[in-house]
Amino acid sequence: MTAATTVLKPDTSSSYDVAAIRADFPALSLEINGYPHAFLDSGASAQKPNQVLERMDQAYRSEYANVHRGAYTLSQLATDNYENARSTVAKFMNAKTPDEIIFTRNVTAAINLVAHSYGREFLSAGDEIIISHMEHHANIVPWQLLRDAIGIEIKVAPVDDAGNFLMDEFEKLLNPKTKLVAITQVSNVLGTIVPIKEVVRLAHDQDAHVLIDGAQGIVHEGVDVQDLDADFYAFTGHKLYGPTGIGVLWGKLDLLNKMPPYQGGGDMIENVTFEKTTYRDAPARFEAGTPPIVEAVGLAAAIDYVSIIGLTNIAAHEQSLLAYANDKLATIEGLTIIGQADNKAGIISFMLGDIHSHDIGTIIDARGVAVRAGHHCAQPLMDRYGVAATARASFGLYSNKSDIDQLVDALNYVKEIFG
Amino acid sequence: MEDDIRELYQEVILDHGKNPRNFRHPEDATCEANGNNPLCGDRLTVFVKVGEDESIEDAAFEGRGCAISVASASMMTDIVRGKKVVEVDALFDTFHKMCMGEEIGETPAEFEDDLDKLMVLSGVKQFPMRVKCATLAWHTMNAAVHGDSAASTE
Numbered sequence: 011m012t013a014a015t016t017v018l019k020p021d022t023s024s025s026y027d028v029a030a031i032r033a034d035f036p037a038l039s040l041e042i043n044g045y046p047h048a049f050l051d052s053g054a055s056a057q058k059p060n061q062v063l064e065r066m067d068q069a070y071r072s073e074y075a076n077v078h079r080g081a082y083t084l085s086q087l088a089t090d091n092y093e094n095a096r097s098t099v100a101k102f103m104n105a106k107t108p109d110e111i112i113f114t115r116n117v118t119a120a121i122n123l124v125a126h127s128y129g130r131e132f133l134s135a136g137d138e139i140i141i142s143h144m145e146h147h148a149n150i151v152p153w154q155l156l157r158d159a160i161g162i163e164i165k166v167a168p169v170d171d172a173g174n175f176l177m178d179e180f181e182k183l184l185n186p187k188t189k190l191v192a193i194t195q196v197s198n199v200l201g202t203i204v205p206i207k208e209v210v211r212l213a214h215d216q217d218a219h220v221l222i223d224g225a226q227g228i229v230h231e232g233v234d235v236q237d238l239d240a241d242f243y244a245f246t247g248h249k250l251y252g253p254t255g256i257g258v259l260w261g262k263l264d265l266l267n268k269m270p271p272y273q274g275g276g277d278m279i280e281n282v283t284f285e286k287t288t289y290r291d292a293p294a295r296f297e298a299g300t301p302p303i304v305e306a307v308g309l310a311a312a313i314d315y316v317s318i319i320g321l322t323n324i325a326a327h328e329q330s331l332l333a334y335a336n337d338k339l340a341t342i343e344g345l346t347i348i349g350q351a352d353n354k355a356g357i358i359s360f361m362l363g364d365i366h367s368h369d370i371g372t373i374i375d376a377r378g379v380a381v382r383a384g385h386h387c388a389q390p391l392m393d394r395y396g397v398a399a400t401a402r403a404s405f406g407l408y409s410n411k412s413d414i415d416q417l418v419d420a421l422n423y424v425k426e427i428f429g
Numbered sequence: 430m431e432d433d434i435r436e437l438y439q440e441v442i443l444d445h446g447k448n449p450r451n452f453r454h455p456e457d458a459t460c461e462a463n464g465n466n467p468l469c470g471d472r473l474t475v476f477v478k479v480g481e482d483e484s485i486e487d488a489a490f491e492g493r494g495c496a497i498s499v500a501s502a503s504m505m506t507d508i509v510r511g512k513k514v515v516e517v518d519a520l521f522d523t524f525h526k527m528c529m530g531e532e533i534g535e536t537p538a539e540f541e542d543d544l545d546k547l548m549v550l551s552g553v554k555q556f557p558m559r560v561k562c563a564t565l566a567w568h569t570m571n572a573a574v575h576g577d578s579a580a581s582t583e
């Protein structure tokens with residue numbers, strides 16, 4: 011019994027068979043309130059393909075036991091699956107070694123891990139860190155907790171009215187006190203793609219470390235961590251068509267091995283006596299307790315799935331949808347798009363006159379359309395644009411033009427109701 | 430579903446949402462509280478002037494929110510004026526049940542008109558995610574008159 015990790019070649023052909031892709035996602039063929047399901051909330055969490063669901067089902071049914079513990083067949087198989095998943099992730103990100111891949115619960119947990127472990131070891135009172143105005147609360151609050159605990163300072167790199175990251179302004183914030191830059195690759199609200207390679211270069215010139223929140227970036231752009239040369243990169247499985255309950259922290263191995271454990275428990279120790287405990291190296295040091303075993307297998311299946319289609323093809327598909335949606339939405343009088351950066355991923359935040367996004371969300375749901383309404387866990391960014399909430403449509407690899415047409419019709423229905 | 434939508438977004442609600450009554454900050458308010466719906470970022474401040482005899486002489490609000498929460502605040506500030514705090518407590522209790530789709534039981538005759546008016550908001554019971562929008566203003570007023578400075582729907 012071996013669980014083969016299929017090595018599949020990316021499809022580089024130009025035809026993108028969105029109908030075939032949609033057939034892999036059971037949730038997309040649901041009928042919602044009598045309408046076809048127009049799911050436009052992949053930015054919050056993506057739907058799952060059969061390939062992931064079936065792989066996880068099989069892992070629970072016939073390949074399941076705890077990992078790293080038993081000498082018996084299933085435990086060995088589960089351990090192999092789990093470690094193969096780590097290798098799949100490593101390859102996907104082009105990490106030097108799978109040892110640089112730490113499985114966490116989600117991207118939030120990954121960032122908190124860095125804030126606790128790296129933060130308390132490498133940072134001290136008076137040090138500065140830089141985040142951007144576009145950060146998700148997950149990349150703000152852990153640093154505020156650290157600030158309150160050890161007295162670091164948090165600087166905020168601004169964006170312009172269109173949502174472009176202002177590299178000049180960022181550069182001005184960098185100084186010898188800057189120890190860490192923690193920044194998102196793609197804004198979950200504005201869709202802005204941040205030129206993170208340039209951010210890394212400038213930060214490294216000042217000997218500052220860099221953490222990239224890749225929650226949205228991994229889906230819309232992917233990453234080659236060796237080429238990027240950041241110090242940490244974090245993402246979450248559920249936005250990448252994988253299961254909930256699993257995230258990834260990548261870090262440079264020598265840095266990870268200088269960091270103290272975040273949580274203590276089983277699996278992360280070398281030797282325990284009541285007087286002194288020694289810890290294993292990364293990744294085990296940071297994976298205390300029973301890990302998300304089947305979730306890792308599911309994540310690997312999702313990565314295989316995405317890799318077959320090819321990230322470049324997915325990005326091109328999303329770009330064509332973005333252009334289509336921009337045109338269609340422009341026909342709706344009173345609709346304004348928040349976030350018009352030059353380089354954008356498939357995420358569109360918008361306002362419809364003075365109609366609140368919650369009213370929009372409720373009404374278009376009656377027409378089978380799912381969008382996110384609210385502050386998108388980015389309240390400082392909402393304040394920056396003087397809005398309390400927006401509606402947000404975000405695309406996945408399965409989104410199609412009908413989804414957008416249905417959205418446009420539903421928005422006209424909203425206007426009809428509000429008169 | 431579309432019938433439910435029409436029921437929720439009735440003319441009266443849309444009107445109160447667009448032209449909220451008592452949308453102001455009275456200088457002589459004796460108490461106020463901030464209401465916050467952390468899920469959607471809606472924020473209201475409710476101002477109340479409570480007289481010597483525990484009756485509400487004035488109620489008003491400011492803030493921003495969806496059509497449902499603004500309409501609810503607008504209607505509420507109209508309805509509670511002239512009532513005793515204890516009466517308003519009872520009215521809130523009944524209104525809350527109405528929004529949850531619960532049995533409201535016998536209602537005192539003097540509340541009948543008010544409950545008739547508030548009935549237009551009961552459409553939220555078909556939309557569990559929106560019940561908080563309809564009740565935010567009431568939670569906030571409740572906090573104000575009972576001496577809390579803040580209310581949250583969480």
Ligand SMILES: Cc1ncc(COP(=O)(O)O)c(C=O)c1O
Pocket residue numbers: 053054116117118119146148149194196197198223225226246387
């Ligand atoms: C940019 C960004 N960072 C962080 C997160 C948090 O992800 P999770 O809730 O999976 O930790 C999200 C998703 O909501 C996000 O879009």
